[in-house]
Amino acid sequence: MLMYSASIAPYLRELSTRWRAGIAYLLTDQAYALSVTRFGADGTVRRRWYYLGVAAPLWIVWQLCTVAGVVVGTRVPESLPLSFAVPLTFLALLLPAVTDRAGAVAAVVGGAGAVLGADLPLNLGLIAGAVAGVVAGVAVEAGGDR
């Protein structure tokens, strides 16, 4: 979330503090990934409204589904691999986010690093992998300039 905040922050600098506080409150993985991909590809998009259009429905559905999960969660059969739907959403968001060679390197190193660090406590493998991916991507980009 700290990395999401830093990564989306450059696109939101001209907004008021109140707007940015609201955006931070609604920040989820999916809202972040969709918005930042769109903001990077399309400079003309009206960012606050695009973000709100993504994040507000997500927030509402999240609340409703949390209630649904509390009520019927224990009755969902264990064999139904619902948890696999979550990485699938990230996968669908990942591919459009890779737009060049540096992005591809960042993704490969990020994924491999997270697997290597999967045993680390507190989700540190995810953080270490992501940081390694960004560093590797920056290195490739710098190498390509020469």
Place this chain on the structure above:
Amino acid sequence: MTAATEVWAIVVAVGVGTFCIRFSFIYLFEYLSEVPDGLERALRLVPAAVLSALVVPAVVVVDGSPALSLDNGRLLAAGAAAVVAWRTENILATIAVGMAVLLGLRLVV
């Protein structure tokens, strides 16, 4: 403090904490007169790196260790889902195909 107020205090504290993490850089960037070029380029790589770091372990790691054999149905399911994501950029279709392949494999095996 009763148990109930204690729980509510923890809920509020965690809520404030997670908001502060989310707001941190979004708030602080106001005080940068301009975003340094190198930083901006590095931040642009965050989506690819983070999303991959979320996806790959969820597909590859089974019971704490990497499983790169065909016994791991998630590999095939994720592969099929990746093709759909790449061709259609449709999130619902990606989830549907990935789940269908995973469930199908479980029924067959």
